[in-house]
Amino acid sequence: MHEIERTERVTVVGAGLVGSLLSMYLARRGFHVDVLERRPDMRRESIGAGRSINLAISTRGLHALRQVGLEEEALRHAIPMRGRMIHPVSGGLAFQAYGKDESQHINSLSRAWLNAFLMTHAEGTGKVRIGFKQRVQHLDLETGTLGVLDEPSGTTREVRTPVVFGTDGSGSAVRHEVEKQPGHATTQEHLSHGYKELTIPAGPGGAFRMEKHALHIWPRGAYMLIALPNEDGSFTCTLFLPFQGPVSFESLDSPSRVVAFFQEQFPDALPLIPDLVHDFFHHPTGTMVTVKSAPWHVGGRALLLGDAAHAIVPFFGQGMNCGFEDCVVLDECLGRHTRWAEAFEAFSRLRKTNADAIADMAVENFVEMRDKTADPRFLLEKAVEKALLNAFPGEFISRYSLVSFSRVPYRLAYEVGALASGIVAELSEGLTRAEDVDMNRARTLIHERLVPFVKEHSDGFGLER
Numbered sequence: 001m002h003e004i005e006r007t008e009r010v011t012v013v014g015a016g017l018v019g020s021l022l023s024m025y026l027a028r029r030g031f032h033v034d035v036l037e038r039r040p041d042m043r044r045e046s047i048g049a050g051r052s053i054n055l056a057i058s059t060r061g062l063h064a065l066r067q068v069g070l071e072e073e074a075l076r077h078a079i080p081m082r083g084r085m086i087h088p089v090s091g092g093l094a095f096q097a098y099g100k101d102e103s104q105h106i107n108s109l110s111r112a113w114l115n116a117f118l119m120t121h122a123e124g125t126g127k128v129r130i131g132f133k134q135r136v137q138h139l140d141l142e143t144g145t146l147g148v149l150d151e152p153s154g155t156t157r158e159v160r161t162p163v164v165f166g167t168d169g170s171g172s173a174v175r176h177e178v179e180k181q182p183g184h185a186t187t188q189e190h191l192s193h194g195y196k197e198l199t200i201p202a203g204p205g206g207a208f209r210m211e212k213h214a215l216h217i218w219p220r221g222a223y224m225l226i227a228l229p230n231e232d233g234s235f236t237c238t239l240f241l242p243f244q245g246p247v248s249f250e251s252l253d254s255p256s257r258v259v260a261f262f263q264e265q266f267p268d269a270l271p272l273i274p275d276l277v278h279d280f281f282h283h284p285t286g287t288m289v290t291v292k293s294a295p296w297h298v299g300g301r302a303l304l305l306g307d308a309a310h311a312i313v314p315f316f317g318q319g320m321n322c323g324f325e326d327c328v329v330l331d332e333c334l335g336r337h338t339r340w341a342e343a344f345e346a347f348s349r350l351r352k353t354n355a356d357a358i359a360d361m362a363v364e365n366f367v368e369m370r371d372k373t374a375d376p377r378f379l380l381e382k383a384v385e386k387a388l389l390n391a392f393p394g395e396f397i398s399r400y401s402l403v404s405f406s407r408v409p410y411r412l413a414y415e416v417g418a419l420a421s422g423i424v425a426e427l428s429e430g431l432t433r434a435e436d437v438d439m440n441r442a443r444t445l446i447h448e449r450l451v452p453f454v455k456e457h458s459d460g461f462g463l464e465r
Helices: 017-028 059-067 071-076 111-124 173-178 255-265 276-282 319-336 340-372 376-391 399-405 410-428 439-456
Strands: 009-013 032-036 055-057 079-081 083-086 094-097 106-109 128-131 134-140 145-150 155-160 164-166 185-200 215-219 224-229 235-242 286-294 302-304
Touching: 009 017, 017 032, 017 059, 017 111, 017 128, 017 164, 017 319, 055 059, 055 111, 055 319, 059 071, 059 319, 071 111, 079 224, 094 376, 106 111, 111 128, 134 173, 164 173, 173 286, 173 302, 185 276, 185 340, 255 276, 286 340, 319 340, 340 399, 340 410, 376 410, 376 439, 399 410, 410 439
Parallel strands: 009 032, 009 164, 032 128, 083 215, 164 302
Antiparallel strands: 055 106, 079 106, 083 094, 134 145, 145 155, 185 235, 185 286, 215 224, 224 235
């Protein structure tokens, strides 16, 4: 196992959100970093529209930015979203707060802006070089040799590196090579739904044409529309539909069918999306996949992070937050170990179970957003949950609050969620109003189930919020 030399030059494959942030963490520890990115430089060339799914940055992602001094600037470009705004077919709106009060919110942030921001600051360290239109074609893990195609010239060269970090997304070229090693395995589960990006433009003078501080959802059972606010007053909308079936991307095959579908299912959104037909037929239909891979490293030569290791669907708003948390945990491991293999092994041990947990929660949250957010029973239970959060601060905790507003490990948040939802379901039986919940019984259930679990795992729950 080769030792970590703080002055050596390492290679990061992928200059997306995680790769750009990771290169800053590595530079801060003294490494010189070569970043290979297959796309053009988005700061100088347009790379096309239609695939953003705006980011919802929350506590984990903000903590990662804080470590490199970028949190405050990022928040200046973010819009707080304090809850979900539900749009029923029948009209009228219902607001569902994310936290116990307005201090607990997630933040809408442009993916393109954040990526460009991180690349610029990475290069600003003086230790990071980003090469664009550089496609990794093969990786020899024995010799640490990358075959890299320079797309502008069409020439291929060999790059020697002691360590390679794969941050090149769910279709990772690095993971493809890692999978060839004995004992490595990857599963990929594609969602039967795809997505299409649409836009609600700003009103006169950059005015927001819907509630600014909310994530808007039009839940319709088998499909849904969502919208997140942007700095310029516009909203980025995403339509999630099955690929095939009676109501699907396949069935909406003409402008008249698309317009009729929106008139029927999203009547309040239709007049806000003037370019609906153009965007529907010109923007790509995106796919969504859950990737679970193990192990994430090959000795001390290669390590996968972010979507390359554990891609998740976007319905908990944690893909980027989870990837940024990877950078934080790896940095801590590099501070504790003197050999690459030891640091990579420790990182994988700390992150694998948590990545699997948030992957499962993201799929579950898709069902919640799509099917349950308009259901009266669900709304009652959410109101009971909020009452318990306020009545028993520090004792009753919800899965959502732990995932979005703390750095408690995802696997603990997953288990707490099961306990908390069981308590809420029992207390909601026979109720029609959250105000009528039996607080004495609530206290008993919380002290019997939740409090002992938190005490047993006090190290995880002691993490800074």
